[in-house]
Amino acid sequence: MKISSVDGHKPRLQSNGNVPNFSLIVLLSVAVLIFFVIDLALGSVKIPLEEVISILLYGETENAAWLKIIEFIRLPKGFTAILAGASLSVAGLQMQTLFRNPLAGPSVLGITAGASFGVAVVMLASGAATNAFAIKQLGINGSWLIVIASSLGSSLVLLVILSISMRVKDNIVLLIVGIMVGNITISLISVWQYFSAPEQIQDYLIWTFGSLNGVIQDQLMLLAIVVSLGFLFSLGASKSLNMMLLGENYAKSMGLNITRVRLSVILATSLLAGSVTGFCGPIGFIGIAVPHITRSILNTSDHRFLTPSTALVGAILMLICDIIAQLPGSQVTLPINAVTAFVGSPVVIWVIMKNRNLKASFS
Secondary structure, rough: OOOOOOOOOEEEEEEOOOOOOHHHHHHHHHHHHHHHHHHHOOOOOOOHHHHHHHHHHHHHOOOHHHHOOOOOOHHHHHHHHHHHHHHHHHHHHHHHHHHHOOOOOHHHHHHHHHHHHHHHHHHHOHHHHHHHHHHHHHHHOOOHHHHHHHHHHHHHHHHHHHHHHHHOHHHHHHHHHHHHHHHHHHHHHHHHHOEEEEEHHHHHHHHOOOOOOOOOHHHHHHHHHHHHHHHHHHHHHHHHHHHHHOOOOHHHOOOOOHHHHHHHHHHHHHHHHHHHHHOOOOOHHHHHHHHHHHHHHOOOHHHHHHHHHHHHHHHHHHHHHHHHOOOOOOOOOHHHHHHHHHHHHHHHHHHHHOOOOOOHHHH
């Protein structure tokens, strides 16, 4: 979108050429379904596509082992990939619009660093002793304990950022404060690692690689609920974010409550990015790159179309990365973070070279 004036009066929002329509969203949805089925079929055990479709539609197949692999391993992982890709992408889109910064991502407010700090407390403090206490006294297994610790860490950082945002009126200043809060948590983690045992450090480093395999069915339901709530907040903020593209002064003149919009976006981002980090570990690249890819496809900055389209493109890209990470036909699974960076970085470079000026996407 571009800002233009009519007879010297207040600006209005214009579309850059093609007006996106719901047919594109339908096309992207079909692509998500196709890559989802491919993701289910490929892996260390290759399952024919027709058998995967039969399992999805009828819940039956000739091979009982295939049914268990799909039902208990690949379906949760596939749904997790969709939720993680969509969540991080929408969170990145909102951060880039709120701060008018093309390099802003879900971790820009330190929410991801806060989640990492919560996990570090569990893994680096006392390791197995903490897990044993949680299982015996609280009835919480290791995976749930990590999720809870991650959520508490991101929530703590969120409360700090929200309290600061009530006093700071400049989005750029708030961006800098968020980065500094993130740096503080990262420095604390580094100090903690320095004094931790090697096996504890190894467990924590493995978590930082990111993984889509560790989300069980019960956790998947909770992740879907939290992500859906964050996505509803994001859709509700679409009109407000469109107005902010015209400038804060103009948005205020139209009666927009900037503080309320900022709080809504921060809350949505914390729900989307914080929940994914808790369940899957810190996953990089997706939140920064996918919004630019989607803008390039749609050729618009209208968040009414960008938000759902960004979620779909993010889901597609994460499924592709998961397919590559599995190294089909091999017993090896690559860290998802390594794949997202390797696959996505050339795409971002291509988008930058094509558009020459990423700031054009925000005006």
